[in-house]
Each structure stands twice: as C-alpha cells, then as structure tokens.
Amino acid sequence: MAIQTQNPATGDVIKTFDAHTDAEVDLILAKSVVAHEVLRDWSFEKRADHMRKAAKILRDEADKLGKIVTLEMGKTLTSAIAEVNKCALGAEYYADMAESHLADEVVRTDAAKSYRAYQPLGPVLAVMPWNYPIWQVVRFAAPALMAGNTGLLKHASNVPQCALYIEDVFKRAGFPDGAFQTLLISGGKVERVLRDNRVKAATLTGSEPAGASVAAICGQEIKPTVLELGGSDAFIIMPSADLDAAIATGVKARNQNNGQSCIAAKRFIVHADIYEEVRERLVKATQALKIGDPMKKDTDVGPLVNEAARKEIASQVEAAVKDGARLLTGGKVMDGDGWYFEPGVIENIPKDSKAYYEEIFGPVAALYKVDNIDAAIELANDSPFGLGSSIWTTDKSEQDKAIRNLQAGATFVNAMTASHPALPFGGIKRSGYGRELAAEGIRAFCNVKTVYIA
Numbered sequence: 399m400a401i402q403t404q405n406p407a408t409g410d411v412i413k414t415f416d417a418h419t420d421a422e423v424d425l426i427l428a429k430s431v432v433a434h435e436v437l438r439d440w441s442f443e444k445r446a447d448h449m450r451k452a453a454k455i456l457r458d459e460a461d462k463l464g465k466i467v468t469l470e471m472g473k474t475l476t477s478a479i480a481e482v483n484k485c486a487l488g489a490e491y492y493a494d495m496a497e498s499h500l501a502d503e504v505v506r507t508d509a510a511k512s513y514r515a516y517q518p519l520g521p522v523l524a525v526m527p528w529n530y531p532i533w534q535v536v537r538f539a540a541p542a543l544m545a546g547n548t549g550l551l552k553h554a555s556n557v558p559q560c561a562l563y564i565e566d567v568f569k570r571a572g573f574p575d576g577a578f579q580t581l582l583i584s585g586g587k588v589e590r591v592l593r594d595n596r597v598k599a600a601t602l603t604g605s606e607p608a609g610a611s612v613a614a615i616c617g618q619e620i621k622p623t624v625l626e627l628g629g630s631d632a633f634i635i636m637p638s639a640d641l642d643a644a645i646a647t648g649v650k651a652r653n654q655n656n657g658q659s660c661i662a663a664k665r666f667i668v669h670a671d672i673y674e675e676v677r678e679r680l681v682k683a684t685q686a687l688k689i690g691d692p693m694k695k696d697t698d699v700g701p702l703v704n705e706a707a708r709k710e711i712a713s714q715v716e717a718a719v720k721d722g723a724r725l726l727t728g729g730k731v732m733d734g735d736g737w738y739f740e741p742g743v744i745e746n747i748p749k750d751s752k753a754y755y756e757e758i759f760g761p762v763a764a765l766y767k768v769d770n771i772d773a774a775i776e777l778a779n780d781s782p783f784g785l786g787s788s789i790w791t792t793d794k795s796e797q798d799k800a801i802r803n804l805q806a807g808a809t810f811v812n813a814m815t816a817s818h819p820a821l822p823f824g825g826i827k828r829s830g831y832g833r834e835l836a837a838e839g840i841r842a843f844c845n846v847k848t849v850y851i852a
C-alpha cells in the first residue's frame with residue numbers, strides 16, 4: 399500500500415511519502431535503544447513534566463492537527479478536534495498516574511522484604527490503524543513513555559502526516575531523541591522489525607489478519623503482544639429504557655467516525671414490545687443525519703476512508719439482503735466525488751448468512767427482535783467478537799444479567815461504549831487480548847519483577 403495522503407472527501411492524492419529503507423529503519427531502532435537507556439533513568443516526575451508538555455502542545459494545536467486528521471481519513475473536523483483534545487487528557491492521566499500504577503508493591507512473605515517492581519522492557523512496536531489516528535497512538539505512547547519504554551510507530555499507510563506530527567509532538571515536548579519515532583514502512587516490512595532483537599514487544603490495533611500475523615511472529619520470537627482487533631458490539635434495548643436517550647445514543651454510536659469505530663454499536667437487539675417503535679425512530683434518525691464535507695461544522699457523517707472500504711461495506715449489505723435480510727434505509731454508495739456512503743439500517747440478517755457474523759466497519763446498523771433478556775444476551779454472544787457491549791434498561795435484574803453474561807471486554811449500562819483513560823480497554827474472543835489504558839495499559843509492557851531480599 400502506498401504511503402500517502404489521499405483525501406477521502408475528493409479522492410485526490412495530496413502528498414506521497416518515500417518509505418524508510420532497511421538502513422533507515424536500523425538507524426531508528428538503534429536510536430530507540432539509546433533513548434530507552436536515557437528514559438529509564440528519568441524519574442517519574444521528569445517524565446511527567448514532559449508528558450504534560452506534550453498534552454499542552456496537543457491541546458494548543460488541536461485545530462491544526464484536527465484538520466490533518468480530517469484530510470487524511472475523512473472524519474468530521476469537529477470529531478477530529480475532540481479526538482486530539484481527548485489525547486491531551488490521556489497524556490495528562492498518565493503524567494498523573496504512572497508513578498502510582500508502577501509503584502513497588504510490598505508482599506509479606508518469609509523474606510525480610512519482598513515486593514513486585516514494574517520495570518520497562520525497552521523499544522515497543524505499535525502497529526496502528528487510521529480510524530482514530532491520534533488517539534490510538536497516544537493511548538499507546540503515553541503509558542509507554544511514562545513507564546520508561548520507547549515507542550516505534552508503524553502507522554496505517556494512509557495517515558503518514560498524522561504519524562509524523564505525533565512524533566514531532568513528543569520531540570517538542572522534550573523527550574529524549576528517539577524516544578518516540580515513526581517508521582514509514584508497509585505492513586509487509588513489519589516482520590523484519592518484529593524479529594529484530596532490539597524490539598522487545600508489540601501492540602497492534604487493527605484487523606484480525608494483521609493481528610494474527612503480528613502475534614504469530616512474536617510467538618516465534620517469544621515477545622509479548624497486545625491485540626486490539628475488530629468488534630461487532632451489541633446495543634440491547636429493553637422496554638424499561640429511556641427510548642429518547644437510547645435511540646439518540648444508538649444512532650450516534652453507530653455513525654460516529656463515519657461508522658468506522660471498533661466499538662461502534664453494530665447490532666441493535668431490541669425487545670419485541672418496543673421493536674416497531676424503535677425501528678421506526680432509528681430509521682428516521684438515521685435518515686436525518688447530514689452527510690457531506692467533513693470539514694463543515696454541521697456535517698454528521700463524512701466519507702468512508704477509501705474506495706476499497708466502501709466497496710466492501712456495500713457488498714456486505716448486498717450479500718445480507720440476498721440472504722434474506724431487509725434493508726430499511728440507506729446502505730448504498732452515493733454518487734459523486736469522494737467515498738460517500740449513505741448510512742443504513744438493515745433488519746433480520748439470517749443466522750445462516752455470513753454477514754450475521756461479520757463486522758460491518760461502516761455506517762450500517764443491523765436490527766434484531768428478541769422476546770426477553772436471555773434471548774438478547776444469547777444473540778449478543780452469538781458472535782466471534784467480544785469487544786464492547788451496551789444495554790439500555792432500568793431493570794436492575796436485567797442490568798445484572800447483562801453485566802454477568804455478556805461476552806465482551808466492556809459492558810456499558812444506559813450509556814454508549816467509549817474508551818476512558820482511567821478504565822481498561824480491550825476485548826475477548828476474536829476481538830483480541832490484553833488491555834490498554836488505566837493501570838493495565840501501563841503494566842502491559844513492563845517486566846513484573848519479583849524482588850526477594852532475605
């Protein structure tokens with residue numbers, strides 16, 4: 399895949415980049431090792447000072463960086479600016495919390511003193527996707543640097559300007575030269591980096607094939623990995639729910655980021671008593687979304703990321719309909735320049751259709767009717783994925799059942815699934831393993847050293 403900025407709103411190629419040569423990659427890895435030697439000796443206080451500087455740069459430059467995000471991957475400018483501001487919060491969270499998350503933990507044994515110590519591993523490779531091109535990176539980089547690791551970013555090939563910008567943010571924030579670097583390489587060049595002895599661990603956010611490949615290579619090299627992969631999150635609505643809030647949130651949760659979010663509400667599972675009403679209102683609210691130029695303030699949904707993604711989603715919808723599902727609105731490629739796609743609602747994808755099990759990584763809501771909470775949970779769990787989940791009910795016993803039985807890395811009750819720096823984020827089943835954010839995120843790439851002093 400060419401490393402280039404191609405505007406999804408027009409299809410125009412704006413800028414192309416030369417990939418780093420193997421020799422350049424080697425130099426970057428060497429710098430990463432040296433920077434780790436420096437950073438591991440910095441106090442938490444010093445690391446935090448620089449992390450706060452990075453947060454300030456992000457906040458000060460949110461508008462400028464937001465425009466680059468929108469230009470490269472097509473999300474609305476409003477949401478791109480919000481994403482950059484969220485990154486500032488994430489950086490500040492780890493500036494504040496790293497020391498306590500990684501403090502020695504004394505354990506009483508027969509030793510004079512015994513404890514757990516969290517120590518950095520060294521250079522960590524992060525393979526990242528384009529859909530939240532700044533947040534995905536910062537949620538890796540902030541804990542990595544605060545732990546004393548160094549970061550190597552292999553970003554998606556369509557967001558090189560975002561990748562280089564973030565590298566520059568950490569440089570300007572005063573981190574050691576080489577502490578956070580971007581590798582401009584294709585997916586095919588990742589193996590060479592993973593097999594390099596200087597790289598100690600890897601994290602990948604993206605698709606299943608890419609995750610499986612990185613994990614297989616790291617398995618052979620005995621290197622730890624965290625995988626954040628796809629999702630097909632359930633959004634369950636029960637009769638006691640506040641329907642105004644559930645529908646407004648559901649439409650947002652499905653269509654935000656132009657429908658390209660791993661934790662988007664993808665499968666709406668609705669109790670029979672309210673099904674007809676929810677269906678009608680969901681369709682109306684979807685039709686009311688304003689689709690258009692993502693740079694404009696009043697746009698709700700911009701273009702999809704590229705032509706291939708648009709074709710893939712259109713063909714998933716067509717296949718589902720062929721298998722017996724009913725398309726209630728939208729779900730179609732739009733005419734004109736750019737990769738616009740009309741947000742859709744589809745109902746009753748049959749269980750024997752391939753589409754029933756797939757992730758639809760675009761703005762199409764799949765609707766299902768169920769008779770009770772047990773059936774809702776059973777349907778929600780009938781998926782290879784297990785990332786997030788959301789349930790709307792004021793009935794405490796239904797809430798408890800959902801929290802206990804939904805097979806997912808997160809269950810949000812009367813709220814939209816979202817990431818928060820203080821809460822662990824990740825999935826189970828084919829959505830991946832390991833956790834980012836919170837204490838789990840910063841400990842993921844630490845050596846949990848047992849110390850025993852007789």
Ligand code: NAP
Nearest residue numbers: 526527553554555585588604605608611626627628629660
């Ligand atoms: P993708 O094709 O897997 O790309 C993600 C990253 O992996 C890119 O940097 C890509 O580089 C790289 N890559 C691709 N194939 C690779 C390989 N064989 N070896 C090493 N690296 C490789 O993912 P996508 O389709 O752009 O992203 C959408 C997917 O990501 C969806 O399934 C979505 O649900 C998931 N996602 C998950 C989370 C989460 O937190 N769980 C968050 C966001 C997105 P190139 O661009 O150079 O190919």
